[in-house]
Amino acid sequence: MERGHSIGSTASSSDDSASVDRGSVASGIPSSFAPAHHQHQPSNDSNSSSSTPGGGIGRNSTSSDRDSHRDSISLRPTFMQKFRPAVATKFMQQILQTHLQHKVYNADEAQRMSKLIAEEVKAKLIELDLGRYKYVVNVVLGENLGEGARMDARCYWDQESDGSAQAFFTNDSLWCAAVAFAVFYY
Numbered sequence: 781m782e783r784g785h786s787i788g789s790t791a792s793s794s795d796d797s798a799s800v801d802r803g804s805v806a807s808g809i810p811s812s813f814a815p816a817h818h819q820h821q822p823s824n825d826s827n828s829s830s831s832t833p834g835g836g837i838g839r840n841s842t843s844s845d846r847d848s849h850r851d852s853i854s855l856r857p858t859f860m861q862k863f864r865p866a867v868a869t870k871f872m873q874q875i876l877q878t879h880l881q882h883k884v885y886n887a888d889e890a891q892r893m894s895k896l897i898a899e900e901v902k903a904k905l906i907e908l909d910l911g912r913y914k915y916v917v918n919v920v921l922g923e924n925l926g927e928g929a930r931m932d933a934r935c936y937w938d939q940e941s942d943g944s945a946q947a948f949f950t951n952d953s954l955w956c957a958a959v960a961f962a963v964f965y966y
Contacts, residue, residue: 819885855966860909863913863962868908873947875901876899879897894956898918905962912961912966915962916957919958920957922956923954924950924951935961943962944959
């Protein structure tokens with residue numbers, strides 16, 4: 781039999797003596813899981829089949845097997861599955877307007893109101909049915925006393941698939957900032 785010519789070459793024997801698979805021991809990979817070039821070549825029997833280049837490990841594969849596998853794994857959302865900040869901003873603004881338009885700031889009610897708004901925004905985001913997106917919603921509600929406030933967020937994400945939307949509301953008594961982050965789950 782022929783020996784492979786790769787790092788940690790595989791040695792096999794067709795006689796009854798014990799065979800040593802040095803490639804498997806050196807790499808820690810059993811020979812049944814080693815790539816095809818580490819294993820012995822099949823005989824030219826008419827009953828044996830040959831492995832396709834780049835095929836699966838430990839079995840023969842066809843191009844249709846690889847194509848169907850490739851179609852089932854998506855690393856990016858399709859165009860129709862992408863998060864659209866403009867859509868989210870529009871319904872977030874409507875939610876803030878509906879809940880806060882005629883409200884007067886009350887410290888005891890502010891926590892309950894911010895949770896209610898955050899839950900409603902999250903529910904609307906889920907209704908978009910964008911598949912593998914995960915959402916984070918942050919709502920801050922404060923008393924409007926004329927002082928300024930600043931909010932910033934820094935995220936490390938994929939600009940092609942992840943996004944954020946924000947909406948702001950203010951009246952004579954209170955202000956509210958709502959931010960939603962949509963992160964595509966790979």
